[in-house]
Amino acid sequence: MEVVDENEQLIIEGNREHVVVSHVTNDSHLSDPNANESQEPYIGMEFESQENAYSFYAHYAKVIGFGISIKTSRRSKVSREFIDVKYACTRYGKKRESNAINPRPCLKVECEAYLRIKRKSDGKWVVHDFIKHHNHELFPAHARYFPCHRRINKAQQSYIENMQNVGVRTTKIYATMAKQHGGYENIGCLEKDVRNHLDKSRRLSLESGDANAMLECFMAMQEENPRFFYAIDLDDENRVKNVFWVDAKGREDYQEFGDVISFDTTYITNKYKMPFAPFIGVNNHFQSRLLGCALLADETSNTFIWLMKTWLRAMGGNPPNAIITDQDRAMKVAIREVFPNTRHRFCLWHILRKVPEKLSHVLRNNEDFKKHFNSCIYRSWSKKQFDDKWQEMVEKFQLLEDQWLQSLYEEREYWVPVYMKDTFFGGMSTTQRSESINSFFDKYVCKKTTLKEFVEKYKVALHDREEAEMQADFNTWHKQPILKTPSPFEKQMSLIYTHEVFKKFQIEVLGLSGCRLMKENKDNHLTTFEILDFQNNEEFVVEWEASKKEISCLCRLFEFNGYLCRHSLMALLTVGVFAIPSQYILKRWSKDVRSKHHKRKTDEDVCSSKERFDRLHEKSIEFIDEASLSHESYNFACHTLGEALKHCATINQSLKVDKENVGKNNLGDTSLLDPRSSKTKGAPSRRIKSGIEKGRKRHKKES
Template identity: 35%
Template sequence: MEFESGEAAKTFYIAYAGRVGFSVRIARSRRSKCNESIIMLRFVCSREGFSREKRIIAGKKTRKRAASIREGCKAMLEVIRRGDERWVVMKLMKEHNHELGMPREILVIAKNFADTRNLLLNGQDSQYPREIRYNDLGPDDAQNLLEYFKKTQADNPFFYYAVQIENNNCMTNIFWADSKARMAYYYFGDVVRFDTKYINDKELMPIVMFTGVNHHQQPVVFGCALMVDETEASFTWLFENWLVAMPALPPVSLITELNRTMTSVVAKTLSQTHHCFCKAHILSTIQEELPDLFSEHIPFQGELKACIDESETIDSFESCWDAMINRYCLKENAYMQSLYNIRHQWVPVFVKQTFLAGVPGSQRCENFDKIIEKYFTTKTPLRTAVRQLSQTLANRSEKEAQAEFVTLFEKPFLRTASPMEKQAAGIYTRSIFDRFQEEFVESLGYHVDKIEDGPISKYRVMKNEIDDEIYSVDFNSTENKAHCSCFMFESSGILCRHALRVFIINGVRALPNNYILKRWTKHAKSGFVLDDYARYNDLCRDAVRCAREGATSTEFYAVAKDALQKAINEIVSAKLKRGQQTLQSFITSQKKQTKKVVKITPNKDASGKNLKKLTSTKLLAENDIR
């Protein structure tokens, strides 16, 4: 085990001793010769060692010290400091030579929030109660947050929250998502980033966030949680509740940091979702695992980054990786081998075939970082932090409204006379059109060679004939489909310059429908189903308010009950009326259709018998409709 400080190690061992049934004291410490700081601590059982009887002189009288409880117990924990931050366990003796006392409840005596959390995380397997803390204000503050959630949900039934309760009736993990977050997920929840950066930040609360991007490529939140640990049980509980809260199918892709426990949970709860790892996080873990290599071989970092970022094909990555591993003697390194085994989930040449919608995967959203660092300090009340976060996120909707205004009322400047560019300007939001326009204009400078003819033609696309970057585009002229080796459309949902160039030389003048993703269009947030959801949410809020005010007295109850009953009756009546109108319209249209079918002009020599038969057929048809 490792600890953040000597005090944290002491806190943990005292708590452990309380659960087992013995007391602790510090038997020995050692200081650094350089700066006199403590670099070693040894904690022992209070019955360690032996004591001889002593007489203490107090003036003229003498008294005998109480009998010693020391019995030579060897149980102990010794930690030493490595570097400036890590305290590691060097010696441990668990066996006692005496009977243990009654176990006691954990007493959190840490001087700060970070040491308290260290105690909780390392003591989570205890069968005895543990104190759960999200900040320095204690469990009462968490109860205040719960009351806030209850009130918020009463005012807005579309607000969702869930609390995990331990056997001792203690709250642990807390999840919440407001109406904006849930509705945003309905439209833009195809790609989600799950950020766990702050779980282990000792200066901030352990908040995690589900995020994504909207049709203007602005960041949006799909839910938040406070997590006290990173166990499989906690992750499973969180993902299951998040899926229940979200009003749509699971995401197409999920981006997370590299966490073995989380990976196992995602595989179980989101089995159909593409799980990708944050590349920047993995690169940072490599530096932590191989510090000597980074310091002794300066070129290694550059070679590693080039191998990962600049490999255009799978074959080029494989050969580059093998050469690097052999050059730096890493063939037997278990960590590098484990990263290679999951290369399909983080190396760009593999991940580019997965739809990620431009969600930040290699870097966090700085906007959310600033919000968390400002409001989620360990000194802030939970209720205040959550309210400030909600208010800040609500204010962000103004930026979306501004982007909507620009998209709807400011026509973009067209740089060509192409009908395809004009079509894209009328379909996409401004930010997406700007990206498309850049690709479209750049496509005009590319050279194309047809290298294979047939139902599906193959083209070689390059900037110029001596360019090393050559892309392969397959084009199906029957279906107007193009597939490029750069996989830009598969990853972002926007056509690349290479495919656009092939479209142009083949006379494709308009974007085919299968290359226009609704999530990037001006009408991305249209949809009858969610309009229904929004109306339901609005009516629930009014109904709850009616119930709350009406329940205050018998008189008000009667008024509220009568009003609700009248409203229900009027809705039912309106539905019946609409149903009758629809039925009548159907009957009328069928009558007109039937008359057209049976109306025949008889010949001059038609007999009266035939006319009678014709009239009879017409009457039978009308009776069938009735």
């Protein structure tokens, strides 16, 4: 369901997120909670909105003693608005079998109680079906334990945060709330809801003075290279909340490789239990490049919005063409606001890894389900073909009512490959680029690493990545790849592509032997080919327009990966074109993509302290060689060096005073305050997983 009101609250009910409307409606039966509390819905009953209908049924369910959840919903194909929704008892449906060693208890007892509403042409909603009777006992006194009846209002949120800020433990906070409300049953939430709320609003827990130590480290890095960028998000008391930085190399890389970005927050790197959020690109060697990173206090929409706006400013205001993230709602909201024209893709791996868990009962009873499911995803070459295959699959395996599959289908434009084929993703379909960076940092940091240590070790890690890139550059320019066929395309691209990209293209060249031209049709300037691919056992349609030298294939490999497929190569050979047209050779995959950045730097170009040192060292060797040739040149050199040393010291002292004055003016003679310490629960594992990846699982142990 979509969030339509800022007062709505997302909860987890079973395997799907639902909307809980927390505002009070204008309906008379809800304005007074004591008035006609047990009023039942009836067929034909009207509501001003879907939210009012939900509020009414939720109120009725709480009074009677059961929980509700959304079972099915349907949108209009024209307006895309919801027009049909079915709310059901949480014990609705059959119990799923599980092979788990310690399976979780299941609520399902095949209860048939539900309420179905439909939207009328005037915008109002009417009760279409209603089944009142339950096949299980109802417990009004236990209704508060159902997730749909639990919420923390704004007043409670403020009270909880204030109590936590002065050091009161969660158990004590909850007990005090019970006294204020006249009993635990009147609070409206459980103790674990209070813990979850505090987790979401946690702040960075730093040691005394660590914030300023980190700031000094950033300032030193900026002194080394003025293009180093950092930003620190502060609260009203000048306490640190979130931190972002990117080095000069990352900003330079973005200009060439910022078209596709992977963004992930599933890693933890330091003892403060702060998610590490890297922005990852892929260079012309198919290596991961760090294009900025952050340490975050939480994973809310507001935090992600701040981070992405800051990152965009650091990158010159040019948004990426495409971005890959996990299936996180807060992240989705932030990307839609900050990058409205960027193609957003959910990590396919994160989605598919949940299939064995969500559809275990189907996989256990149907050996061919996986084959049908994979065919939908990987062998659908048009949106219509995917829709047809999906519909056939859910009907064949009786999954029309499955909530998880239905939610996947509703968001198919964010993860199904065929919906992405018109967008260049550099061959990436998952956030594993981010995860490879995360595992790379494991060599340099551990749970006891402080923030300042992390930033400094980050520099070491970065130098290692740059060394790997330089090695790949060396191999590309000095080692010629081995050709495996006499194909003119293979020879052409071996001189242009880097080794790693060429290897991928070479697979397509080798695949030519497994293709056969089945049909050729020429219509005016357009020639259409039907090519049978024996490896995929499918026919692909390729179109060639000779006047424009434009070619396109149904598989869309070029659009997605950036190099031509075997089917297109077959068509080019058929029409007598033996060189790939220039528009199908992306510069980002070429050897010389960085050639303009590799020019020898002049004295005016030198900016970092290391570059200045190397340049002076080079000149000093020449100076020493020349000055040592005679006694006269030696005396002159010593005198000149002495005067130059005094002059340099005077300049540096003057610059130091200027910087101190600027710092005082900017900070108002105050330093940054460390964030408020937050009490976290238990010791985290080496890697913290984000929302969709771990189902919001929380540690039970409280510190």
